[in-house]
Amino acid sequence: MNKPQTSIFGSVYFVLMAIFLYLPIFILILFSFNDSTVLAFPLKGFTLDWYRQLGNARELLISARNSVWVGVLSSILAVALGSLAAIAMTKHHVPARNLFLSLASVPLVMPSIVLGVAMLVFFRKVLGLDLNMWLIAAAHVLISIPSTILIVMARLADFSANLEEAAMDLGANYWVTLIKVTLPISFPALVAAFLTAFTTSFDEYAMTTLITGTDTTLPVYLYSLLRFPRRLPVAVAMGSIIMIVSALLVVLAEWLRRWGTARTPKEERV
Amino acid sequence: MRDETSLNPPVSIKDGRGGIEKKLTGIPRKSQLALLVAPSALWLIILLVLPLITMIGLSFQKSAFGPGSDVFTFASYLNFWQNSAYQGLLGKSLWISLVVAVMSIVLAYPVAYFLAFHAGDKQGMLLNILIIPAWTSFLLRVLAWRLILGSNGLLNTFLIWLGVIQEPISGLFYSVNAVIITLVYIWIPFAALPIYVALLRIEPGLLEAASDLGARPWQGFFKVTLPLSIPGVLAAFLYVFIPTVGEYVTPALVGGPNGLMIGNIIWDQFMRGLDWPMGATLSLIVMLIVLLPLMFIAKAAQQTGLFGGKSE
Structure with a gap:
């Protein structure tokens, strides 16, 4: 496997696929500089107006701030819950382990609309709550639990229990060992899990819109803008910035994950 | 994944201080275990299990609110059984999902194959190039496809410029085809990943053995590589098929009246305040249709060790 032959067909195909995958993104970035309120070809001319107007687009900025708030809060919680569960799953004999893992992976395989509708009914009808950002x-914590558990479990399965045993032999109790040994060792995985959860939360629309009250997140606001095309170019400008920032975040998360599992044999990486 | 924990005899633990509880492996005190698992278990129960149970209850109600909410009835299920519009829409959604899943896999397989066997030390970088688009804004990427497929869109402009067509093709936008093209675009990176992982797991020795025994490269591919990558292909199928069945955002944005899917009707029932019990019934039917094949495949995988005996 470590003696890659060159494959001309493979390389050409990969390049074509990359063009296909990036073309829509470049088109959007192109339109964020287009001097027209109508998002259609042909292009009219170059402008930075949409980026300048960003500062005044109050609702857009508020929804972006909401999204950051929801993203940070839900990701921190998801990482906390997910990594505790991952520790239990990898380090201990947990009764009903498979049942728990199956249940925890349900959010991953459930269509967003079913999740959203079920929560809407539960919040409104059973609990009688007004929909809010909490x-x-x-x-969002719920939909990120599967990925955080998987990412942290993969990391914990990689290193031997020797370090933890040593800490306990030296007199550290269970929780001190978790905090002083297990936590630092799994740190790269925790950061990767956080970034994965954050990007998921930040982009979630299909489920979120069903349980949105008066305060909107960015994707929900963007969707509502589609009916008001005049304000769309500003949103596209913001979207371009976000796409570039989230691309950077993905590279960072991936780099951390790889760095974290660098010593794992390839077969065990997922 | 190592599974030493189950091999270790259970250690009886009474007092942490005496050093009985030496290892993090083995059974910790019940309270410790509860602290680790309970938060996420509670979260799953409150936000997943209870809402689903509520929805099952709602599907048997006459109406969601008011006096009708106490009446137990099969009306929504009967309605689904008798209404061919619902069934037709469900059938169309399943068909679209099937087409999207198969097309995504067919287009993603060569990419995964190239990454696994021919990318060399650029593997990591190329993999990133592949997955970055998948993490950028879903809505904006769907919006971009409106710009590409619209009648003044990039594709029509380009084809007219080439002289291939004289008039813009109007059937591209607001059609089932637009939904399929956009969804395939969205899912290709997700389809490629599990196939790539499955291909990485194939021992190179097997292919060498095949070629030593006189197999031509294409025979090696069809008799060794492809069968061994089936778990990845199945996983890719599920990754794409399951969310697509319930999809409603893409059809609403690029599908037009002919491109609507079952998810759009469910959305209408709830958000336009039409008929919550009917919406709950349709959601449950979608969920069952999606989860049954999943459970079937998971069971078959467990029995045959299809997924390489992974402990999950």
């Missing part, structure tokens, strides 16, 4: 954050 509920959106709670729902």
Whole structure:
């Protein structure tokens, strides 16, 4: 496997696929500089107006701030919950382990609309709550639990229990060992899990819109803008910035994950 | 994944201080275990299990609120059984999902193959190039496809410029085809990842053995590589098929009236305040249709060790 032959067909195909995958993104970035309120070809001319107007687009900025708030809060919680569970799953004999893992992976395989509708009914009808951002954050924790558990489990399975045993032999109790040994060792995985959860939360629309009250997140606001095309170019400008920032975040998360599992044989990486 | 924990005899623990509880492996005190698992278990129960149970209850109600909410009825299920519009829409959603899943896999397989076997030390970088688009704004990427497929869109402009067509093709936008093209675009990176992982797991020795025994490269591919990558292909199928069945955002944005899917009707029932019990019934039917094949595949995988005996 470590003696790659060159494959002309493979390389050409990969380049074509990359063009296909990036073309829509470049088109959007192109339109964020287009001097026209209509998002259609042909292009009219170059402008930075949409980026200048960003500062005044109050609702857009508020929804972006909401999204950051929901994203940070839900990701921190998801990482905390997920990594505790991952420790239990990898380090201990947990009764009903498979049942728990199956249940925890359900959010991953459930269509967003079913999740959103079920939560809407539960929040409104059973609990009688008004929809708010705390509920959106709670729902985002749920959809990020599977990925955080998997990422942290993969990391914990990689290193031997020797370090923890040594700490305990030297007199550290269970929780001190977790905090002083296990936590630092799994740190790269925790950061990767956080970034994965944050990007998921930041981009979630299909489920979030069903449980959105008066305060909107960025994707929900962007969707509502589609009916008001005049304000769309500003949103596209913001979207371009976000796409570039999230691309950087993905590279960082991936780099951390790889760095974290660098010593793992390839077969065990997922 | 190592599974030493189950091999270790259970250690009886009474007092932490005496050093009985030496290892993090083995059974910790019940309270410790509860602290580790309970938060996420509670979260799953409150935000997933209870809402689903509520929805099952709602599907048997006459109405969501008011006096009708106490009446137990099969009306919504009967309605689904008798209404061919619902069934037709469900059938169309399943068909679209199937087409999207198969097309995504067919287009993603060569990429995964190239990454796994021919990318050399650039593997990590190329993999990143592949997955970055998947993490950028879903809505904006769907919006971009409106710009590409619209009648004044990039594709029509380009084809007219080439002289291939004289008039813009109007069937591209607001159609089932637009939904399929956009969704395939969205899912290709997700389809490529599990196939790539499955291909990485194939021992190179097997292919060498095949070629030593006189197999031509294409025979090696069809008799060794492809069968061994089936777990990845199945996983890719599920990754794409399951969310697509419930999809409603893409059809609403690029599908037009002909491109609507079952998710759009469910959305209408709830957000336009039409008929919550009917919406709950349709959601449950979608969920069952999606989860049954998943459970079937998971069971088959467990029995045959299809996924390489992974402990999950």
